[in-house]
Amino acid sequence: MAFEGLADRLQQTLQKVRGKGKVTEADVKVMMREVRLALLEADVNFKVVKRFVAKVKERAIGQEVLESLTPGQQVVKVVNEELTALMGGEQSKIAVANKPPTVVMMVGLQGAGKTTSTGKLANHLRKKNNRQPLLVAADVYRPAAINQLQTLGKQLSMPVFDLGTDVSPVEIAKQGIAKAKEEHHDYVIIDTAGRLHIDEGLMGELAQIKEIAKPDEILLVVDAMTGQDAVNVAESFHEQLGLTGVVLTKLDGDTRGGAALSIKSVTDTPIKFVGMGEKLDALEPFHPERMASRILGMGDVLSLIEKAQTNVDEKKAKELEEKMRTMSFTFDDFLEQLTQVRSMGPLDELLGMLPGAGQMKQLKNVKVDEKQLNHVEAIIQSMTKGEKLHPETINASRKKRIAKGSGRSVQEVNRLLKQFEDMKKMMKQMSNMQKGKKKGGMGNMKFPFM
Amino acid sequence: MSFFKRLKNKLTTQSDTVTEKFKDGLTKTRASFSTRINDLVKNYRKVDEEFFEELEEILIEADVGVSTVMDLIDELKDEARTQNIKETEELQGVISEKLAELLDKGDDDTKLNIQEDELTVILFVGVNGVGKTTSIGKLAHKLKQEGKSVLMAAGDTFRAGAIDQLQVWGNRVGVDVIKHSEGADPAAVVFDAVKSAKTRGVDVLLCDTAGRLQNKVNLMNELEKIKRVIGRELPGAPHEVLLVVDATTGQNAMNQAKTFSQATDVSGIVLTKLDGTAKGGIVLAIRHELEIPVKLVGLGEKVEDLYEFDADQFVYGLFSNILPNVEEEESVDRY
Numbered sequence A: 001m002a003f004e005g006l007a008d009r010l011q012q013t014l015q016k017v018r019g020k021g022k023v024t025e026a027d028v029k030v031m032m033r034e035v036r037l038a039l040l041e042a043d044v045n046f047k048v049v050k051r052f053v054a055k056v057k058e059r060a061i062g063q064e065v066l067e068s069l070t071p072g073q074q075v076v077k078v079v080n081e082e083l084t085a086l087m088g089g090e091q092s093k094i095a096v097a098n099k100p101p102t103v104v105m106m107v108g109l110q111g112a113g114k115t116t117s118t119g120k121l122a123n124h125l126r127k128k129n130n131r132q133p134l135l136v137a138a139d140v141y142r143p144a145a146i147n148q149l150q151t152l153g154k155q156l157s158m159p160v161f162d163l164g165t166d167v168s169p170v171e172i173a174k175q176g177i178a179k180a181k182e183e184h185h186d187y188v189i190i191d192t193a194g195r196l197h198i199d200e201g202l203m204g205e206l207a208q209i210k211e212i213a214k215p216d217e218i219l220l221v222v223d224a225m226t227g228q229d230a231v232n233v234a235e236s237f238h239e240q241l242g243l244t245g246v247v248l249t250k251l252d253g254d255t256r257g258g259a260a261l262s263i264k265s266v267t268d269t270p271i272k273f274v275g276m277g278e279k280l281d282a283l284e285p286f287h288p289e290r291m292a293s294r295i296l297g298m299g300d301v302l303s304l305i306e307k308a309q310t311n312v313d314e315k316k317a318k319e320l321e322e323k324m325r326t327m328s329f330t331f332d333d334f335l336e337q338l339t340q341v342r343s344m345g346p347l348d349e350l351l352g353m354l355p356g357a358g359q360m361k362q363l364k365n366v367k368v369d370e371k372q373l374n375h376v377e378a379i380i381q382s383m384t385k386g387e388k389l390h391p392e393t394i395n396a397s398r399k400k401r402i403a404k405g406s407g408r409s410v411q412e413v414n415r416l417l418k419q420f421e422d423m424k425k426m427m428k429q430m431s432n433m434q435k436g437k438k439k440g441g442m443g444n445m446k447f448p449f450m
Numbered sequence B: 001m002s003f004f005k006r007l008k009n010k011l012t013t014q015s016d017t018v019t020e021k022f023k024d025g026l027t028k029t030r031a032s033f034s035t036r037i038n039d040l041v042k043n044y045r046k047v048d049e050e051f052f053e054e055l056e057e058i059l060i061e062a063d064v065g066v067s068t069v070m071d072l073i074d075e076l077k078d079e080a081r082t083q084n085i086k087e088t089e090e091l092q093g094v095i096s097e098k099l100a101e102l103l104d105k106g107d108d109d110t111k112l113n114i115q116e117d118e119l120t121v122i123l124f125v126g127v128n129g130v131g132k133t134t135s136i137g138k139l140a141h142k143l144k145q146e147g148k149s150v151l152m153a154a155g156d157t158f159r160a161g162a163i164d165q166l167q168v169w170g171n172r173v174g175v176d177v178i179k180h181s182e183g184a185d186p187a188a189v190v191f192d193a194v195k196s197a198k199t200r201g202v203d204v205l206l207c208d209t210a211g212r213l214q215n216k217v218n219l220m221n222e223l224e225k226i227k228r229v230i231g232r233e234l235p236g237a238p239h240e241v242l243l244v245v246d247a248t249t250g251q252n253a254m255n256q257a258k259t260f261s262q263a264t265d266v267s268g269i270v271l272t273k274l275d276g277t278a279k280g281g282i283v284l285a286i287r288h289e290l291e292i293p294v295k296l297v298g299l300g301e302k303v304e305d306l307y308e309f310d311a312d313q314f315v316y317g318l319f320s321n322i323l324p325n326v327e328e329e330e331s332v333d334r335y
């Protein structure tokens, strides 16, 4: 992808503001610049961005930073929460009329994906809700548009109503609904022609269809790649027709999809479905939190934050810090650490999720060897209680026993012991560093499993 | 010749060739854009942070591209500092100079590469629903009006009704369509079409393809294959690979341009749907970064709604009111 995610950007900015207890106003200011750019790059309308940033700023300043997070992650968390809230809940339900048939009208710009979405929605209603929709071909302008819908109808073995291209779309809608009543269809989906929101004539035609068809749903179909203009389009359609929902198409591409946020914010109607491909089963419910992190381009940082929150016990973390300082860190602690970290997921993945991990030289090409980790675990588990507490007591014969017990070689046991000693020394250094007593790099850090 | 001189010359000598329609289509773009820049200069007398922020927003709103805009603003700030510019009016000249630098690639040729006395093959590529088929129909009409014989290849064998759609255009403009059935191999369709074009001795063959999102690797490979087949059948062909871009597209258009270029060596852009309110500013970033010129512009759904792109006109249209010394001239108001 051409742009870097917000996580990476924040990471760069945040090298300066890491490791403080509270998110300060100055921190927030630098970070908000990055948030703003990320949103603009994702095609969120600039006015929407402005409002959003102001809100987040207010909320983020003065927040306590959670034990397990950096201030940067804390801000990302706030941004994400606000963004998700703005996106609304999950609402992939289609209205049901008191008296069938339920009428759904598909509207939008040219080429947005209305006809395809009509077919997808019909498929969805039948599969998920056991409905029997009638498709109505009301696009009399685009060459072969009726043909296109008929082909989709054939693929789905579903009836398509049309009156050719010489009858007005208003009349087609009217007769289509009558036909649906006659044949006891419980849904009617009207596929209309694409039109510009500034085309008064054609927008008027939609209003007429609305008057005759009295739709229970008017869905705006929008291309997820739409840029700043999305607000104008959504606003006009909403003003003139009163939308009830949005279908966001072509989300299977690599667009950030910031238009979703723009549309939601100007129409305040739910995004009900997303199009994830050209095939007729590629319609999915809209997930606000997924969309939020997609727009921010943060990949899985958010899930890491979640994991960190649920998995890392704060008290234990404090104890560990104490042990690091006093050098009383034992193989037991090490094993526990290892288990805790591993419970968060495969280590490779975890490292990948860490914002800025890509920038740390030592981590760049680290391929965490899960097998190696299993070996380390096996070796430690073959030690006695006393050995784990006092590794210095492990002599040659004990080493042989441990090797045998774990199914590893004596050399491997030696290596682990050596690395453990190094690690303890390094931890001491690190904890001193953290307290600002000593300057020094972490360049030679080497864990037993790297 | 300087950008502005060239622009002015063009305007005085060439203004008649610019169709009314082209101007109409650009009116919205132009009006909102240049009026706002003018207002900006009036409203903010002082060159300060707020002024730059607003300028940034005007450019962002046109989908010009975030990094392009940020670079530009940074340069402007530097200029303002080094030249000690305090009044916005003084900065107006610098702004237009910077914009011109960004946009002016000098000898960009935006004319289609049509061979004299031999077959020209043009391949249309792009994401879904941007206007490939429609633009082919419109271009066929335009070429025919110029006295060329044209053939079309229904290379979208995937989307429901796509072949029929091209056939309707064929009937409408009086051009034959080479087609197979839905689901057929598009490379085979194009292969047949090139052969047929050679035996018939037509001037131009326009090849339609199915829309595809640029992150779909197999589909991009398929496109490479289509292009290869054309080249094998007719060395030197295709003579143009036109990427069709919807003017409403935001930043993703840059990705489209990059990836489609890697796969098929895009030679030009057709910018469609400029009759809406979207400004299509991302083509400026594409032109700046990838040096792919816009060659044609779509301003509607009818046969005659396709125009040759005049970069200077476009630029001038976008920025007319902030160009120095031009606003006094009579003709200027009209563009």
Ligand SMILES: Nc1nc2c(ncn2[C@@H]2O[C@H](COP(=O)(O)OP(=O)(O)O)[C@@H](O)[C@H]2O)c(=O)[nH]1
Residues within 6 Å of the ligand: A108, A109, A110, A111, A112, A113, A114, A115, A116, A117, A194, A221, A249, A250, A251, A252, A253, A274, A275, A276, A277, A278, A282, B128, B129, B159, B211, B213
């Ligand atoms: N990749 C992808 N393509 C889509 C999606 N929805 C629609 N399309 C394609 O977009 C193009 C335009 O769709 P269509 O339904 O004809 O748009 P309409 O003009 O609004 O009716 C077609 O090529 C569709 O196959 C989607 O969710 N993903």
Ligand SMILES: Nc1nc2c(ncn2[C@@H]2O[C@H](COP(=O)(O)OP(=O)(O)O)[C@@H](O)[C@H]2O)c(=O)[nH]1
Residues within 6 Å of the ligand: A110, A111, A142, A194, A196, B126, B127, B128, B129, B130, B131, B132, B133, B134, B135, B211, B244, B272, B273, B274, B275, B276, B297, B298, B299, B300, B301, B305
């Ligand atoms: N307003 C407007 N609509 C256009 C323009 N070009 C194409 N369209 C419409 O956009 C939709 C998709 O066009 P199509 O040629 O089928 O796109 P393709 O999927 O790329 O082949 C159709 O409804 C066209 O009529 C244009 O320049 N202006």
Ligand SMILES: [Mg+2]
Residues within 6 Å of the ligand: A114, A115, A116, A139, A142, A145, A191, A192, A193, A194
């Ligand atoms: Mg349609």
Ligand SMILES: [Mg+2]
Residues within 6 Å of the ligand: B132, B133, B134, B156, B162, B208, B209, B210, B211
């Ligand atoms: Mg097409």
